[in-house]
Structure formats: structure tokens, C-alpha cells
Amino acid sequence: MNVWMSPHAPTNMEQGLESALAMARAASPREVRSVLGADMSTLFGLYRVDCWVMTADQRALVLDGENELFLCDDFRHPYAHALRQRRGMRLNDVARQPRLDHPGFQRQVRAVPHNTDLYLWTLAPDAAQAPLGVLACWGSSESIDVLIESDAARVLVDLGAFHWQQQKRSEDARRREHTLRSSLVTLREDERRRTAAHGLGEQVIGQSEAMVALRQQIVRAAETSMSVLLEGETGTGKDVIARALHSCSPRADKPFVAINCAAIPESLLESELFGHVKGAFSGASENRQGLIKQADGGTLFLDEIGDMPLDLQAKLLRVLESGHFRPLGATEEQQSSFRVIAATHQPLREKINDGLFRADLFYRLGQFPLRVPALAARKGDIELLARTFVRRFCEQERRPVVGLSSAALSALDGRTFPGNVRELKNVIEYALAMTPPGQDIDVTALEAREDAQGVEEGQDAETALALEAVTDLRQAARQFEASVIRARLARFDGNRAMTAESLNLPKRTLAHKCQQFRIGEE
Numbered sequence: 001m002n003v004w005m006s007p008h009a010p011t012n013m014e015q016g017l018e019s020a021l022a023m024a025r026a027a028s029p030r031e032v033r034s035v036l037g038a039d040m041s042t043l044f045g046l047y048r049v050d051c052w053v054m055t056a057d058q059r060a061l062v063l064d065g066e067n068e069l070f071l072c073d074d075f076r077h078p079y080a081h082a083l084r085q086r087r088g089m090r091l092n093d094v095a096r097q098p099r100l101d102h103p104g105f106q107r108q109v110r111a112v113p114h115n116t117d118l119y120l121w122t123l124a125p126d127a128a129q130a131p132l133g134v135l136a137c138w139g140s141s142e143s144i145d146v147l148i149e150s151d152a153a154r155v156l157v158d159l160g161a162f163h164w165q166q167q168k169r170s171e172d173a174r175r176r177e178h179t180l181r182s183s184l185v186t187l188r189e190d191e192r193r194r195t196a197a198h199g200l201g202e203q204v205i206g207q208s209e210a211m212v213a214l215r216q217q218i219v220r221a222a223e224t225s226m227s228v229l230l231e232g233e234t235g236t237g238k239d240v241i242a243r244a245l246h247s248c249s250p251r252a253d254k255p256f257v258a259i260n261c262a263a264i265p266e267s268l269l270e271s272e273l274f275g276h277v278k279g280a281f282s283g284a285s286e287n288r289q290g291l292i293k294q295a296d297g298g299t300l301f302l303d304e305i306g307d308m309p310l311d312l313q314a315k316l317l318r319v320l321e322s323g324h325f326r327p328l329g330a331t332e333e334q335q336s337s338f339r340v341i342a343a344t345h346q347p348l349r350e351k352i353n354d355g356l357f358r359a360d361l362f363y364r365l366g367q368f369p370l371r372v373p374a375l376a377a378r379k380g381d382i383e384l385l386a387r388t389f390v391r392r393f394c395e396q397e398r399r400p401v402v403g404l405s406s407a408a409l410s411a412l413d414g415r416t417f418p419g420n421v422r423e424l425k426n427v428i429e430y431a432l433a434m435t436p437p438g439q440d441i442d443v444t445a446l447e448a449r450e451d452a453q454g455v456e457e458g459q460d461a462e463t464a465l466a467l468e469a470v471t472d473l474r475q476a477a478r479q480f481e482a483s484v485i486r487a488r489l490a491r492f493d494g495n496r497a498m499t500a501e502s503l504n505l506p507k508r509t510l511a512h513k514c515q516q517f518r519i520g521e522e
């Protein structure tokens, strides 16, 4: 019997037309399925109608919004049979189908009344195409009889498959377009970052894999407002990197404020950072803005952070967490919004273990850790660095730009550079001074510096011997100390951190002695 020819024909026909219209208006495959399932159920008085969806890999059937999954090659459930036959399939009294013992299917059977029949339609827009899914209609034997006889049911199912397919196509097209768009955005982003990283090449020189990767990380860190912790041996370029990071960050037009925590006496460090008000301590004759406030909107670079005293570490942590601080002697709090970059050549973890550095500050500073490799680990960079320094010095001195002989380059390659790039730079500068203008730097010019250092050290030894002749022991000791420090500083290309380390002196003590002996002023 045709359902539209039933005694309620006008109502049913109206409903059928409404259903067809609703499917045509549906905005997604899921909406088509939902209209089809609901309307079939109402029109034919069924217990339940499920619209099973074929997964993209064509291996299973799933139901919108549910977890149940039926594999297409598992013939313990009837959906696999329907898919294989690709035509309508009827199961009378589903509870009496012992071979269909799929646990999921049995759960469904238990959820419907006794004597329920099942009619399955394989939904496909046409026979040549892969099925979209299976429509499972559960109902009494009579309603399933009506369903099977009904032309209207067939029309609705065909319409459902058609609109499902149409919506699926436009959804696939939208998804493809979205994927394309987002991969284009990613591509553009990557390209922008690559260009930015490339642009940093003039500031942070190096073509080794490690340096190329480091520049990319610098660009990434610059995009965020995270705290950056630079770790690396002395002279590896931590200062250069901090400045480069600031210059390619959105804070570039705001101040870059740097402080070396090791170079400033402990007693002054706090007031340098936080500022003070007039009369806060003896000598504080006027209000003074601290570096934290000066860095507002920009970047605060804390070099040698490992040398910051513990009590100041706690205060720094508080500023980083809250953005608030109080200048020395002030009653009011101030605010500053800055990005912090900290640098250290000391292993901070060891300092934490020794109770000299706060673990919480370490983690707060190291939100974006960057490790700067030693020059020895990227010897491939020596030539580019050397040539760049030669060019820069020549331009600075207004001399014709010269090159480096291959013997000079291989001599550089053979050196160890404990002072890293700083040492290389000093070697080049000295060699250039020893080379007549217009001539390439040769190996003899490089060796001249070592010879000069040797003489200087020899002279120091002579001085030390000569001191035996003096009668004032304290003065002799001071002169000897000064000679040792001078020689060691010369050996480490003026690097006080390395000098202090090699003499087992705190950097602050070395700084004090240099001041006392006027080293570095002559």
C-alpha cells in the first residue's frame, strides 16, 4: 500500500513534501540525516530510525553523536550484509536472529519491543558510487510492510541520499578551502619568520645549523612576551642576542635597558634596579628612577643573573609576577611592564643546589630558554665571523676592506677560543692593526699577538722577580697581584668573568682589585 494513498493521504502527503523541503534546505549532511530519520519515523509510525554514516576510510559505520561503531566486514551484524547486497533488506523479528550476535547489535535489539522487524536501506546517490551509509528502520511487522510497499518512502530515501551527497560535497569543498587557507597562513607565517630570522643574520652572525636554528628561536621568542633565559659560555654573544631579540620584538621602539649584575656592588644593585627616593640612604641626595621603571614598555636585560644576591632575587621575582615594585625608601608602589631577558654563563642549576639561586626565579626567568653554543661547537662560523669583523673594522677605520689568507683562516680554525667570539674578534682586530693597509691578513699577523702576549707575561715574571728586591712586602704583594691580574686579563682578552674564574676570585672582588690597581684605566 502506498502511504500517500492511505486514509490520511492529504496529511501524509503534506508531511512528505515538508520533509523533502526540509532536506533541500538543510545546511549540512548531518541536518539532512536528522530530518530524514525523524520524518521517516513519524510518517511510517516506526519505533526508531537510525541513519548510519560510512566513515571516510569506508571501513565502518557510525551514528551521529554516539560512540557505537560497526565494522563493514563484520558479518555478525546485519548492516555489513546490507552494505554487501546494496539493496533493501528485511529482517523479521530481530530477536530471533541467532547468527547476528554482534554485542552492539544485540544491545540495539534489546532496546526495541518484542517482534520488531528491521528494514535496511543502503544509502547511495547512485549505484556507481560508494555508499554514504545505511538507514535502519525499526518497527512493527505491519509498519515495515507499509514502508516496503510505499513509493513515498523510496522517494524520500532517494531524496535524502541526494541531498546528503550534495551537502557532503559542499562540506568537503569548504573543508578543503579551509585547509588550503590555513596552510597558506602557516606558509606565510613561516616565510615571515624565515625572513625575520634571516634579517637577524647581520646582528647575530653565524651560518652553522645551530646558529640558524637559534635565530629562528629568537624570532619566535620575540613574538611572545615570555621571559628569556640565555645560557652560554662567556663571549658567545648573549648580549648581542638579547639586543637582537629586543630589536625584532613588538617592543623595539621602547627602551632596551641593560645591567650587568656582577659589575655593580651588591649595595648599589638594589637601588640601580628599583630606584630610590631622596634620603633613602646616606648619599641619596635626590629621587632616582631605577632601571625597572626605565624599561617600562621595553626590555630589561639582566646580564650575569647568577650573581644577583638572594634577597634581591626574591624582590625581582615579585616584580616579575606582579609588575609592582617599591623604590628604596618610597611609601608608594610603582608599576612597570617590561620583558625580562636574563643571561648567565654559570650553571644556574648548580647554584640552586648550593642554595645560591632561587629555583622559583630560575623557572620564571626560563620561560623561553635559549642555549648559545660555544664557538668550538660551531667552528664553521669562524670564517664568516672573521670576515665580518675584518670588514667592520676596516669600515670603522676607513681602510680598504681586505681579506684573510687561507693560512690565516686555517690557523684560526686550529685555535680553541676559550673566550669564544669575543676572543676571535680581538684576535682579528689586533691582526688587522699589525697588517699594512690594503694587505690581506696573514698568519704572521695572528701569531704576532700571541708573541706579544708571551712577552707581556714574560715581563710580568721578570717584574715579579724584581719585586724580590723591594723591601715593602705589602707593596710587593700588591704589585705582584696586579701583574698576575694584568697578564691573566690579557690572556682572556679582557674578559673579567674568565679571569676571575681562572684565579678563583669572585667577579666583584676582581672588579674591586682592578679599580684599586687602576687596571683597565691605563
Ligand SMILES: Nc1ncnc2c1ncn2[C@@H]1O[C@H](COP(=O)(O)OP(=O)(O)OP(=O)(O)O)[C@@H](O)[C@H]1O
Residues within 6 Å of the ligand: 203, 204, 205, 206, 232, 233, 234, 235, 236, 237, 238, 239, 240, 241, 303, 343, 344, 345, 421, 422, 425, 495, 497
Ligand atoms: N654571533 C655573533 N655575531 C656577531 N658578533 C658577535 C656574535 N657573538 C659574539 N659577538 C661579539 O663578541 C663580543 C662578545 O659578545 P657578547 O658580549 O654578546 O658575549 P656574552 O656571551 O654576552 O659574554 P659575557 O658572558 O662575557 O657577558 C661582542 O663584541 C659581540 O659583538
